[in-house]
Amino acid sequence: PVTQGPVWKALSPQQDQTMFEERHLRYISPLGKGNFGSVELCRYDPLGDNTGELVAVKKLQPNNQSTQEDFQKEVNTLSALHCDYIVKFKGVCYSMGRLSMSLVMEYLPYGSLIGYLENNRHNVNTRRMLLFASQICKGMEYLQTLRYVHRDLAARNVLVASEVLVKIADFGLTKIIPFDKDYYWVTQPGESPIFWYAPECINESRFSSKSDVWSFGVVLHELFSYCNMKCNPKRLYMQEIGHTVQGPSISMHLANILKSNWRLPAPPDCPPQVYGLMKQCWTYNYNERPCFYSLGNQIETILQDDRE
Numbered sequence: 001p002v003t004q005g006p007v008w009k010a011l012s013p014q015q016d017q018t019m020f021e022e023r024h025l026r027y028i029s030p031l032g033k034g035n036f037g038s039v040e041l042c043r044y045d046p047l048g049d050n051t052g053e054l055v056a057v058k059k060l061q062p063n064n065q066s067t068q069e070d071f072q073k074e075v076n077t078l079s080a081l082h083c084d085y086i087v088k089f090k091g092v093c094y095s096m097g098r099l100s101m102s103l104v105m106e107y108l109p110y111g112s113l114i115g116y117l118e119n120n121r122h123n124v125n126t127r128r129m130l131l132f133a134s135q136i137c138k139g140m141e142y143l144q145t146l147r148y149v150h151r152d153l154a155a156r157n158v159l160v161a162s163e164v165l166v167k168i169a170d171f172g173l174t175k176i177i178p179f180d181k182d183y184y185w186v187t188q189p190g191e192s193p194i195f196w197y198a199p200e201c202i203n204e205s206r207f208s209s210k211s212d213v214w215s216f217g218v219v220l221h222e223l224f225s226y227c228n229m230k231c232n233p234k235r236l237y238m239q240e241i242g243h244t245v246q247g248p249s250i251s252m253h254l255a256n257i258l259k260s261n262w263r264l265p266a267p268p269d270c271p272p273q274v275y276g277l278m279k280q281c282w283t284y285n286y287n288e289r290p291c292f293y294s295l296g297n298q299i300e301t302i303l304q305d306d307r308e
């Protein structure tokens with residue numbers, strides 16, 4: 001008889017680890033707001049004895065910007081990513097008879113990088129910041145190998161798993177580069193985080209891994225500014241542009257100062273080698289920007305030098 005290969009049995013809902021039943025999902029507290037929705041801390045407690053695990057649950061908040069379709073894409077994206085430096089997908093929870101869906105993810109206890117650095121600036125030194133930077137770099141390099149462009153890399157979207165581990169989160173704006181191109185052209189730019197955008201994103205809505213590299217440079221700036229509100233990228237750019245400028249013309253002014261080679265100033269006490277990395281990420285021409293692999297190596301080198 002012909003030996004049969006493994007026959008994949010359809011998993012029952014109970015066996016399928018990625019199905020979370022709403023009746024066992026106990027709301028605890030709010031965690032934050034992302035693209036397309038809000039994130040809540042819940043305990044998944046099927047035994048009903050509070051021994052269940054804590055999870056982060058993202059609920060879609062349909063508004064003009066976001067749709068169920070966008071959210072479904074975010075779920076599909078996250079469920080395809082398996083990397084130590086990217087927040088883990090745990091599953092989905094259907095409620096209202098499969099009308100609404102929530103995204104269930106691992107809960108990272110320390111919250112976003114912004115809050116963490118603001119509250120722990122005294123015991124986070126250069127080495128730890130470079131460790132965080134290299135982890136974000138590795139996560140982005142992994143994304144790039146799968147031809148994903150994050151499009152919203154910013155400290156607010158990096159979460160702290162422990163004192164020595166950060167993870168990239170919020171893949172609401174992530175797109176896959178088409179097989180025949182090396183960029184993604186966005187038709188309807190919603191509320192865009194333009195102060196993290198590369199020039200070609202502002203001018204042509206052209207997104208690529210090299211535009212993610214530009215955003216990584218801005219995240220380095222946030223890191224080495226300890227995410228201090230007083231010198232965050234938006235405030236520094238608006239000081240240069242002039243606070244009188246309002247609305248849609250902001251992006252034109254931003255494009256102009258970037259074209260005339262103005263860049264965010266080095267954060268206070270920032271090591272020159274690190275500011276050098278930021279400047280590389282902010283090379284005007286995307287072809288001349290380093291890739292995440294090269295950035296990762298340069299960060300390791302700085303960490304080695306720092307050790308001697």
Ligand SMILES: C=CCCn1cc(-c2nc(Nc3ccc(C4CCNCC4)cc3)nc3[nH]ccc23)cn1
Nearest residue numbers: 031032033034039056105106108109111157169170
């Ligand atoms: C990615 C950014 C936009 C959307 N977003 C995602 C999350 C999120 N948060 C957490 N943990 C967390 C832990 C403590 C705190 C506290 C709250 C009270 N003040 C101090 C800080 C906040 C968050 N784990 C997560 N896993 C997956 C997502 C996720 C939050 N917002």
